[in-house]
Amino acid sequence: MTIQFNCPNCGALIAFDDKYCGKRARCFTCGQRFIIPSASFETPEKIKPEKERAEPLPGFYRAVFRDSWWLFVDSDNATSLVFIAAAVCFKFFLGRGICCMNYISFLVVWAWLLGFYLNIIYETAHDVDKLPEIYLGTSITFLWYIIRPFCIFFFTMAAVELPFVIALTALQGQGVTYENMWQVEFGPRLLLQALFLFGLFLFPAAVLTIAVGQDISLLRPDHVLAAVFRAPAAYSVTVILLAAAAILEMQTSQYAGQNVPTAAGNLMLNLAVQVIAIVAMRSIGLFYRHYSCHFAW
16 A cells, blocks of 8 residues: 655655555655654654764775674564565466466566565665565555566666667667677677666666665766776675576576476575575665665665
């Protein structure tokens, strides 16, 4: 359910999903920070402006590579971790499903996981060092929890890869296609490869902008690029972790009647993907937490 209310400073109409009740947010019209109320048209509590931080918050690498692993041993996260493991097992064992059930289960589980990842980024960015609570909702809201994150990730990927798509379309008249553009040679193919990889490089920053900003209109080049170029080393950590999760996922396979040791190994690989993905998404939220001074929005 959506909660609507007016900004306590400028009166602009704001809307958030009710699962964000009690969390911090800001008005993108005037910049006022507030606590999201629990019901529509309640007056949100203002948050006093903090002293602007001109320098990044130290400890980013420690938070990513040491503190993140505490998520997996914290008893408060047990419910979320068990549910993720159950979802992965559901997807894994339906890999041999009847008719198209394997494809449906794969899509549903991954769409829900994408929503969970967005919540990890949002809550980590707002100083929450625990995994998000599990939200399933009713049949209608559960469908929304699946469709919304899938659309967000698809739109974000389309946005960062737009220059590549435009260039590829323009070069198709010269016989260049996605299939043959990976040939090693100088010229248009090298340009396409660079544009494609640069789009993937910008993807974590774009997802961060949508997850934390809660506004698609913030997905502008200046918003996405500013922090990337000011903290390239830290940002590269998020890219490497996300790439590691994606590459490992491409090596996974679902259950297809293998013997027990092989099936167990494949299942463990599927679960390992989620471990790395959770750390990767947390690193994206931590990037905002530690380098928020570099974000224009």
